[in-house]
Amino acid sequence: xxxxxxxxxxxxxxxxxxxxxxxxxxxxxxxxxxxxxxxxxxxxxxxxxxxxxxxxxxxxxxxxxxxxxxxxxxxxxxxxxxxxxxxxxxxxxxxxxxxxxxxxxxxxxxxxxxxxxxxxxxxxxxxxxxxxxxxxxxxxxxxxxxxxxxxxxxxxxxxxxxxxxxxxxxxxxxxxxxxxxxxxxxxxxxxxxxxxxxxxxxxxxxxxxxxxxxxxxxxxxxxxxxxxxxxxxxxxxxxxxxxxxxxxxxxxxxxxxxxxxxxxxxxxxxxxxxxxxxxxxxxxxxxxxxxxxxxxxxxxxxxxxxxxxxxxxxxxxxxxxxxxxxxxxxxxxxxxxxxxx
Amino acid sequence: xxxxxxxxxxxxxxxxxxxxxxxxxxxxxxxxxxxxxxxxxxxxxxxxxxxxxxxxxxxxxxxxxxxxxxxxxxxxxxxxxxxxxxxxxxxxxxxxxxxxxxxxxxxxxxxxxxxxxxxxxxxxxxxxxxxxxxxxxxxxxxxxxxxxxxxxxxxxxxxxxxxxxxxxxxxxxxxxxxxxxxxxxxxxxxxxxxxxxxxxxxxxxxxxxxxxxxxxxxxxxxxxxxxxxxxxxxxxxxxxxxxxxxxxxxxxxxxxxxxxxxxxxxxxxxxxxxxxxxxxxxxxxxxxxxxxxxxxxxxxxxxxxxxxxxxxxxxxxxxxxxxxxxxxxxxxxxxxxxxxx
Numbered sequence: 168x169x170x171x172x173x174x175x176x177x178x179x180x181x182x183x184x185x186x187x188x189x190x191x192x193x194x195x196x197x198x199x200x201x202x203x204x205x206x207x208x209x210x211x212x213x214x215x216x217x218x219x220x221x222x223x224x225x226x227x228x229x230x231x232x233x234x235x236x237x238x239x240x241x242x243x244x245x246x247x248x249x250x251x252x253x254x255x256x257x258x259x260x261x262x263x264x265x266x267x268x269x270x271x272x273x274x275x276x277x278x279x280x281x282x283x284x285x286x287x288x289x290x291x292x293x294x295x296x297x298x299x300x301x302x303x304x305x306x307x308x309x310x311x312x313x314x315x316x317x318x319x320x321x322x323x324x325x326x327x328x329x330x331x332x333x334x335x336x337x338x339x340x341x342x343x344x345x346x347x348x349x350x351x352x353x354x355x356x357x358x359x360x361x362x363x364x365x366x367x368x369x370x371x372x373x374x375x376x377x378x379x380x381x382x383x384x385x386x387x388x389x390x391x392x393x394x395x396x397x398x399x400x401x402x403x404x405x406x407x408x409x410x411x412x413x414x415x416x417x418x419x420x421x422x423x424x425x426x427x428x429x430x431x432x433x434x435x436x437x438x439x440x441x442x443x444x445x446x447x448x449x450x451x452x453x454x455x456x457x458x459x460x461x462x463x464x465x466x467x468x469x470x471x472x473x474x475x476x477x478x479x480x481x482x483x484x485x486x487x488x489x490x491x492x493x494x495x496x497x498x499x500x501x502x503x504x505x506x507x508x
Numbered sequence: 509x510x511x512x513x514x515x516x517x518x519x520x521x522x523x524x525x526x527x528x529x530x531x532x533x534x535x536x537x538x539x540x541x542x543x544x545x546x547x548x549x550x551x552x553x554x555x556x557x558x559x560x561x562x563x564x565x566x567x568x569x570x571x572x573x574x575x576x577x578x579x580x581x582x583x584x585x586x587x588x589x590x591x592x593x594x595x596x597x598x599x600x601x602x603x604x605x606x607x608x609x610x611x612x613x614x615x616x617x618x619x620x621x622x623x624x625x626x627x628x629x630x631x632x633x634x635x636x637x638x639x640x641x642x643x644x645x646x647x648x649x650x651x652x653x654x655x656x657x658x659x660x661x662x663x664x665x666x667x668x669x670x671x672x673x674x675x676x677x678x679x680x681x682x683x684x685x686x687x688x689x690x691x692x693x694x695x696x697x698x699x700x701x702x703x704x705x706x707x708x709x710x711x712x713x714x715x716x717x718x719x720x721x722x723x724x725x726x727x728x729x730x731x732x733x734x735x736x737x738x739x740x741x742x743x744x745x746x747x748x749x750x751x752x753x754x755x756x757x758x759x760x761x762x763x764x765x766x767x768x769x770x771x772x773x774x775x776x777x778x779x780x781x782x783x784x785x786x787x788x789x790x791x792x793x794x795x796x797x798x799x800x801x802x803x804x805x806x807x808x809x810x811x812x813x814x815x816x817x818x819x820x821x822x823x824x825x826x827x828x829x830x831x832x833x834x835x836x837x838x839x840x841x842x843x844x845x846x847x848x849x
Contacts, residue, residue, distance in 0.1 A: 181642025198621040203636040211636035224603035262565035271517040280539040295544040295552035301522025317658030
């Protein structure tokens with residue numbers, strides 16, 4: 168079904184699932200498209216003179232803005248740093264655009280930019296340019312803040328990671344348990360008032376990715392499973408690489424608290440956003456080196472091999488279930504996806 | 509008076525005047541500050557290997573989103589292209605982050621990105637990376653759209669323009685009549701229902717700036733008088749260059765329709781945003797070349813010499829009025845500044 172241009176935007180258009188993809192592919196790309204944008208990679212790779220740069224942008228509209236394990240400020244740096252890291256690019260410079268609704272507390276702005284700074288310092292990046300806008304508060308609700316960050320990185324020489332590089336026989340790794348960011352944010356929502364010990368997995372991934380690419384420059388794909396979760400990341404790789412991905416449910420790490428929260432919230436952990444995990448695809452000969460680097464890093468200690476790449480059926484992701492069956496993992500559709508990135 | 513951290517954000521914090529400056533200098537810079545950000549130039553200048561890059565970001569929250577002479581889409585490209593041009597940088601790559609309130613018409617998104625594309629094509633830049641988020645509509649008002657663009661440019665070799673480079677004896681030029689963007693937008697607001705023939709001056713300035721810098725690489729300062737208008741741009745230069753700027757009211761071009769609209773709206777044309785003008789400061793020996801290049805370009809035909817740089821009184825902007833007096837031009841304070849960039 169095509170996007171009807173007389174229709175209006177639904178929340179589901181922003182969920183990171185099929186409706187988001189339709190909006191991008193049927194409405195935005197035909198207008199703005201060019202060879203770089205159409206790759207739809209986490210960052211654009213562009214050349215300036217002899218430098219291969221990665222350039223990315225992300226807007227953060229998370230609710231609530233403070234959650235266990237972070238806030239919209241630290242998230243806005245992590246998200247952009249990780250998008251650069253997923254292209255094998257060392258993050259260098261960040262721009263930060265704040266859009267603030269009138270009535271927002273200045274002390275909350277201080278808290279937010281302070282935690283953004285901490286992630287910058289951890290990663291060796293700087294916010295070098297910024298912009299601040301204030302907009303009227305629409306209605307009676309709590310004033311909101313939205314943050315856009317864009318980032319520039321330099322790609323490591325000799326590295327060619329892309330979601331289109333997976334080949335039959337390759338191995339699929341996830342760098343830790345899934346579903347923690349999304350469930351932590353959902354449980355922190357005021358109207359739920361859930362008691363939980365779940366903390367977001369949010370962390371800047373560049374340090375670990377740099378070690379990985381230095382040791383194994385032949386890594387094929389890196390993708391961070393943010394909006395749409397692990398399901399969307401795997402669907403992106405299967406589609407871009409025209410291959411099939413088979414994963415084992417038993418091997419996908421999910422903490423029991425997260426599994427419990429997902430049951431309560433009616434969510435599939437595969438669809439829940441993460442902010443400190445990466446999907447790594449590598450050749451079978453590289454998997455021991457990949458696992459040894461990842462497991463030696465604090466953010467990758469719980470890395471696990473979860474599946475393999477097959478030639479067919481093309482562009483599909485299949486899950487071997489705990490009960491021994493096999494089911495299709497679909498690109499999540501927007502309706503099931505809370506807006507929590 | 510310091511910013512009180514227990515206070516909340518007011519619309520005036522976003523107007524581009526003194527309150528905006530306080531928020532940036534007292535709240536944001538102490539947290540995020542570094543040598544590049546603290547320059548508060550229109551773009552950050554950073555080096556990657558041997559390339560001097562300019563990097564800038566701007567969020568567009570204009571109301572209404574369609575106005576005579578443009579819309580939020582074309583504006584989002586012009587604004588960022590012009591910020592790069594003001595650093596003497598050829599604009600190359602743009603990122604675009606859309607934040608859309610649910611209920612927004614998809615056909616309006618098409619119209620907006622299409623007009624963004626037109627400006628890209630005029631300027632030779634591409635949107636190479638993007639992001640789309642959807643947020644709940646807060647309250648019963650019309651759904652809104654906010655656009656952030658960030659841009660990367662490469663600085664022309666041998667050019668060193670900066671707001672801190674003005675020297676006593678230099679000449680101050682404006683590249684056309686002022687106040688058109690702001691008054692066009694104000695008159696287009698639904699609750700005003702003003703009939704007017706005023707069209708925004710919005711235009712990408714790179715072509716003209718490139719010709720100017722090729723002919724006169726010794727140009728000292730370039731600044732586009734956007735938020736806060738010509739007054740803010742001149743105050744920025746006087747302050748950064750520790751000099752005095754004297755301008756002649758009689759020489760500052762203002763169309764009669766704009767003057768009339770400003771009287772009606774209670775605005776000073778000096779404070780009204782422009783989106784297609786630049787302040788150029790150059791040595792007196794260069795002024796003939798500067799004026800000849802500017803006047804030969806469609807966007808600069810009405811360029812005018814409006815004043816000179818003096819050593820003292822330091823950091824002040826003074827206006828010789830039509831009646832022969834002299835008054836201080838102050839950095840506009842937020843309260844007087846409608847949010848129309």
